[in-house]
Amino acid sequence: MGKGKPFLEVLSSAIHEDFRFPFLELFAFLYALGTFVLANFTVGIYSQTTTNEAVAYTVTTSLIGGSLFVFIILVLKNVAYGLGSDLEKGIIQTYFSYPLRRRGILTAKLLSALGVSLLLFLGIQISALYILAPDIVLPQFGTVILTYAANLSYPLLISAIMLLMTLILRRGGIALVVGIVLYFAMSIISGIAFVVALATESPLALQIVSVIAPSYALQYHYGGLSGIFSVTWAPTLSETLLYIGASYVIVASLFVLGYIYFSRRLNL
């Protein structure tokens, strides 16, 4: 027996646990409803004088807001609660008896917890964008993808931190609370960074925040905060790409740490 079949066994078991009927359906419903109800194309009107990329960015951002919150809830449920309860109940120990490396088991769990959620989120979002405004999405597909990449970085960072905490503490409760706090803390931190940037007339605080949440760099790049605010900081596209790249390096490093801990240090 190759390694493919045990991997699929673990993946199917993980999906079965993470998306018990009707969780998948409920979240798909919320994604679709949130995407359409919170979409606001009128913001694009104010971008008429700017570039097509800015219009695509503002339109995509307006669509992301509500569904990203649903995505975070789903990831919190799957990573902190799901993986945490698997560790507590001894389901992970059962997986260790499979002819599969530990990293394969974690990959299957993450594919279920994050991959399926991400697929559902992006699938519904991009389809909705295409239904609503094909002439904005198709010519500016690069901007649309960049906006998603920038906005998903921080939720993925929270996921990686929650994963590490769940593995180290071997229960999901505390990781779940930390995840919720981190999600809401970012809006407070960015607000403080903005005030500091205005007071010091230096974009350093905003740049630091953008390393972990590059959606702010993208927002400033497209002049999301008009008037005097945009004067504070206006990164170029290549700078913005650097922030996005740096944030994903941090996210990837944390996931690698999680893999190393799960493979070598997790004594079960």
Add this chain to the structure above:
Amino acid sequence: MKRWKTILGRGGTTLIAISLALFLVSFIPPQPMGSGDGITEVSARTFSPLNRAPHFFAPIISYYDTVLTPQQGVELELTANGTITVYILEVNTQTIFNWISEQQQVPARDLNVTRLEEFLEANPNAIGWQHEINKETIEHTYIPTKVTNVTIVYSNPSSENIGVNHSYREKSFIAPGNKVLNIALWTAPIGIILTIPWLLNRWKQRKQK
């Protein structure tokens, strides 16, 4: 086989959930934004943008120029007493007049119908919709697929003056109702077909227990 049934079944229930959300979205009524009624007189062999000014203010001209998004649309009802072509153009009227002035090297507004034809030949992407009205009443709802300027222009290539009665209502909505409803009507049956084998399987399992 059982696993495939489960995968397809859950895919089907997900499609049903999405289509339910789309049904819900399509039933949210649009909000009125603005409206107007009036007559635009189009002289022989000329073109004219839709004039919003009331007919009793005949010398006053207020062309219909607006910016619409994919979440906004304009419902039109037009009646002409002759044969006329109506265009919905994704530019504002000033763009048309500026283009014509640049081509003709004259600052005055040239409303000759051939100038409009030249403009449309040079800017075919500007045409959002076009229709010929032949002594009849037509209704049309226009919803753009991008954030765009919108103007309505009548072209009268005939040798007689024509009057066009117009009634327009601008509306704002969450999503284009018909488009969303059509997608929901397609996805729901596909979802149901995919779900049936899985549901039968579950029912059989429960019966065995």
